[in-house]
Amino acid sequence: MRVRLYKLLIKSFIGPFIGTFFVALFLFLMQTIWKYLEDLVGKGLELSVIFEFIFYFAIHLIPMALPLAILLSSIMVFGNLAERYELVAIKSAGVSLLKAMRPMFLISFTLAVAAFFTANYLIPKANLSWGALLYDVTKKKPAMNIVDNVFFKDIDGYQIRVGKKHEDGQTIENILIYVDDKKNGGNNNILIAEKGKMAISEDQQYMTLNLINGKRYQELVDNPNYHTTMPHNTMAFESYNLTLDLSELAFNRTDKERFSEDQRMMNVEQLEIRIDSLTRYIHKKKNSLYRYMDPYFIVASDTLDIQDTGVVARFEYLLNYHSKSKQPLISSISDSKTRGILKSKFPKPLTKEEREKLTTKSSNGSLPTINEREQIIERALQTANNVKRISSNNLDDSSSQREQRARYLVEWHRKFTLAVSCILLFFIGAPLGAIIKKGGFGLPLVISLLLFILYYVVTIFGEKLAKQGVLPPVLGMWLALMVFFPLAIFLTYKASRDSQLFSADAYKRTIKLLTPKWAKGYLDKK
Structure with a gap:
């Protein structure tokens, strides 16, 4: 059953x-x-x-x-x-x-x-x-569709207008054709004909226009006196054949492999390969950035993690830290000088003699001159700008790769x-x-x-x-x-x-159970 x-x-x-x-x-x-x-x-x-x-x-x-x-x-x-x-x-x-x-x-x-x-x-x-x-x-491009009194511009280099197109689809009248000569400044050749015939090849690659009773105007833009005399040629004809290339109007197939890198075109195995490759690339860029930035952030091996950045607080921290060790922190500084430093939160102003010493090298050559300091500052700024530029480019590249990796993961x-x-x-x-x-x-x-x-x-x-x-x-x-x-x-x-769950009677019964006795009669009337 x-x-x-x-x-x-x-x-x-x-x-x-x-x-x-x-x-x-x-x-x-x-x-x-x-x-x-x-x-x-x-x-x-x-x-x-x-x-x-x-x-x-x-x-x-x-x-x-x-x-x-x-x-x-x-x-x-x-x-x-x-x-x-x-x-x-x-x-x-x-x-x-x-x-x-x-x-x-x-x-x-x-x-x-x-x-x-x-x-x-x-x-x-x-x-x-x-x-x-x-x-x-x-x-x-749109198909070859010539309409009465409308310019057809989808054939590169030509603009064609016909006054009337007969029902047979081949006979045309009142023809005007602009030949676009880009090398010589635009539409310098104009063809005009009373009537004509259109014939398209069997492979749809070419169209031949047989123009009857017309003229051809051509401006001689190469002439040195063109802008003053506007020289041109005029040619009258009884029959004129013009062959147009229609290959650009044909439907051509593109190789599918051009689009194979899009995440929507991949299966799970292909996506996993791309995700793994991008993950390794992002880690590589991150490590290379760390290696590049590391020399610019040198920290002494004995540097301590000091929470307060105040000068007095740091000095007190060092004194308290080294008081527990066997060796004193500063053996050459007397207690009176140390107490003086601890009592003062702000440094004393420099005297005139001390300021003058800073403008020149000291006797032992330990202090740089102002020019040398300016050069040092300029080099430091250049280095900082280079570091900023390289790190910014690196981070932008990593960010774009992370976005691509996210798209792969979404599709996965x-x-x-x-x-x-x-x-x-x-x-x-x-x-x-x-x-x-x-x-x-x-x-x-x-x-x-x-x-x-x-x-x-x-x-x-x-x-x-x-x-x-x-x-x-x-x-x-x-x-x-x-x-x-x-x-x-x-x-x-x-x-x-x-x-x-969706029964109205069930909700009505629940409401009646929760309603006070004095209101039940009113609800029953309703």
Whole structure:
């Protein structure tokens, strides 16, 4: 009997899941494809290219459609079972809610494993193909589409306007062509013709214009007297052939390997290699900066950690410290001089003779002159500026590498959070459907959309904080799951206890129990 029940539950889950998955995928696809509609329309792309673009983009949207489909289908299935009292019959047969959820949990677990392999292998390859195709589509110029009385400027070096284009697509009238000569200052050659014929080669690489009854004007900008006399040539013709290169209008494919270094195009193994490489690079830069800065911060081997920076306090500290040792701190200073230093907090002003001594070297050459001191200060400032510049560049480089490492870590965790979200949202949807006791696409759809939007917002919020370095990547990417995990436990517990969480009658009964006796009569009238 239990096997039959499990088969029934599995069949009731698979149908709504497949339907909701493709509906959600289609809605997400239609909602986001509008951003790229301008790049796809009006460029003469083949239908195969457009369908290929949509196919790769649909695979890119699987991480959004799959969790929503699991959430909505689980709410619908258990809502239908509860609404038709089938769930009550199942429980009366000795099968608890958790046991009834077991077969669909196995399906959700299978979907989670499939989601991981999809995110790890299929989606990176689809992203690589889609990214290269998107680059090629955006770079492609519009197709050869000449409209009446509108200049066509997408052929490099030419601006073409026709007064009338016949229905055969080849015969044209009132033709005006500017030939852009960039070396000689712009549009110096002009072609005018009464009518003509357009012919495009079979390989779509060239177009030949056969102009009839026209003139060609050419300004002689190389003439020394050009700016005074404006010399030019005029040539009349009965027939003139002009061949245009259309290769730049063709759709060319770019090598996919150009985009392979993007984190969205990598699987777990490739991401781990990049993360390890960046981690070692950051540590190397950090150690090299320490080695570079170390000579500029020399500390004596006998330097003590003195907390107070005052002169008297430091001297007292040294006296107290060395009084415990066998050797005196200063043996050449008499007690009277020492007491004098300790009594005075401020140094005595220099006399005139002492100030004059500082401007010249002493007899033994121990004091530098003012010029020498200025040179010393200047060299010190130069050294400090060099240290500041090198350390700043080093820190900027390390910061950019940390940001790149954070993006790799975010993508690494994304592949696992997708799989876990499939299981977590099932444990939210199944008990929630049993509690609300509503099936179909009405209330379950509204609730699932609200929950999914909240989940998606928290996911994007955590991802942004992780990429900006505000949160560790592991915390930012798992933030939404940590927020929704207590909700899953709460709903599963309430559903297993047959809690009337969304029942208005239950809340009314609770309010009546908490209402004083004198107010109950008033509430009963209401």
